[in-house]
Amino acid sequence: MGEQNKVFIGDTTLRDGEQTAGVVFNAREKIAIARHLDEMGVHELECGIPAMGEEERESIRALVDLGLSARLITWNRALVTDIEASIACGIEAVDISLSVSDIMIEHKINKSRDWVQEQLKRALGFAKGKGLYVCVGGEDASRADGDFLVELMRTARDHGADRFRFCDTLGILDPFAMHEKVARLNAAVPELEIEVHAHNDLGLATANALAGVRGGARYISTTVNGLGERAGNAALEEVVMALKVACGIDVGIDTRRFRAVSRLVGRASNREVPAWKAVVGEKVFSHESGLHADGVLKDPRNYELFPPEEVGLTRHIVAGKHSGTNGIVESYRQIGIPISRDEAQELMAQVRSTAQRIKGPLAAKDLLKLHQARTVSLAA
Incomplete structure (x- = not known):
């Protein structure tokens, strides 16, 4: 992949992820999460909001002191005082955020488009004067007037x-709308790189992130497990694997660490990772249906997009209502009991009826009980 086509992944678990209602990370958890993400090769970490207060600034300083390879960036309002707070933490990159849709300009900040333009010039000029890397954040850009966004981006470009x-x-x-909007902005102001920051209220965050890249964006904002306000953000693990598998774009992140960082963030946020969560759920490589299990056992590529080991997971063949002969043989092999296809065929009816009765897959103890009962029956 050429440098001109490279896609960069920014993770905002420590900022937007922590803004999830009821989620709080302590300093130890923030350090652990940051280290995991850095070791995986995530390019940028949005690590907090210095203007929140001294405790937040202390945690940001602790992250700066780690000397990570990833660029650390903080979120700021487009205010000189916010940017000064970031500088005091040792931060060298800032996002300066402004509301850019008319509804927010009028009904949230009670200002005008001209005020937004002037505030951007003031804050951006100060930040660049201090030698900072600056991302201009357009809050509610998806509902903003397209012509105004172009004007704002040109102002941002002209001021560094x-x-x-x-x-x-x-x-x-x-x-489709994400692609169209990003492509228009990219064509109008090609000198200014674009990042897409998608929320998941309609379950489209990952798809929208990829559409943004198709439209010319080079940065994607993500969070581990899709953590974030309301329905969350584009999930890091989904975006990276979708780029790799669906788009043929490898962003250079060690995906084998996904399970570990997913569980870490799940514990720290008190939000358990659903077993069927895309990419990192514990059961997403579980197979029960006879045809599917048989196909996977013959060649995993029949029913798996990528090996489970690629994201730190393992494959499970489940014995249940829909199991076939080969699936039952494998289920017993997994618990250390070798059986033949003929034996599996004889056990199939009991496996299925047991699953029907317990309304779920058979655990090891259930399989063992059926096997012992068959052994006793044969010996009688």
């Missing part, structure tokens, strides 16, 4: 901004 963050703050876009 390094990139523009296109935020689908309410998660209202579909992938």
